[in-house]
Amino acid sequence: MKKFLVIAAFILAALFIVDTFVLKQKGLINQIEQADKYEKLENPDQLPYGIEAENLAPEFTLTDLNGNTVSLQDYQGKKVLLNFWASWCPPCKAEMPYMQKLYEQYQDDGFEILAVNITTTEKKPGDASEFVEANQLTFPIPMDEKGTVSAEYEIMAYPTSFFIDSDGVIRSKVIGGMTEEYIEKEIAKLP
Numbered sequence: 001m002k003k004f005l006v007i008a009a010f011i012l013a014a015l016f017i018v019d020t021f022v023l024k025q026k027g028l029i030n031q032i033e034q035a036d037k038y039e040k041l042e043n044p045d046q047l048p049y050g051i052e053a054e055n056l057a058p059e060f061t062l063t064d065l066n067g068n069t070v071s072l073q074d075y076q077g078k079k080v081l082l083n084f085w086a087s088w089c090p091p092c093k094a095e096m097p098y099m100q101k102l103y104e105q106y107q108d109d110g111f112e113i114l115a116v117n118i119t120t121t122e123k124k125p126g127d128a129s130e131f132v133e134a135n136q137l138t139f140p141i142p143m144d145e146k147g148t149v150s151a152e153y154e155i156m157a158y159p160t161s162f163f164i165d166s167d168g169v170i171r172s173k174v175i176g177g178m179t180e181e182y183i184e185k186e187i188a189k190l191p
Contacts, residue, residue, distance in 0.1 A: 091177030
């Protein structure tokens with residue numbers, strides 16, 4: 001058994017040396033380090049609009065809970081977490097405190113959250129505002145009262161989130177609830 005462990009350790013060490021010194025830039029270590037941040041894309045304005053990664057996020061304009069007009073275009077130059085949610089949704093309820101904490105932590109670094117409430121799914125008209133007030137959420141809450149934006153983004157499950165870089169390019173899409181660690185990791189990866 002000891003012989004096997006020594007041989008396995010020797011093989012791993014040899015692979016590490018080959019990867020680090022022989023393969024250099026193509027090595028596994030370098031690929032892992034690069035995965036820590038999305039590359040800034042050249043000519044992002046020439047990308048197609050769509051809801052997949054490396055597409056420009058489709059533009060929309062909605063009214064928030066305070067009656068203000070909110071457009072995705074207003075956040076150009078900022079990193080954006082675009083989240084679609086409903087007040088009755090358990091995973092939505094679970095991730096909102098993490099989102100608020102990270103919003104407060106990273107807002108001064110050019111990070112924004114747009115938490116689009118899919119109002120057509122709410123049981124009562126005031127449910128979303130009650131939820132926002134009870135959880136002391138301070139990020140913008142656009143109200144998708146007709147379901148047009150959620151339809152354009154093809155929202156089939158709640159919550160669904162899009163991480164959008166400062167050029168308006170979708171970098172990742174998450175269906176379902178997120179942990180605080182996951183959200184923070186994605187924020188850090190956005191250029």
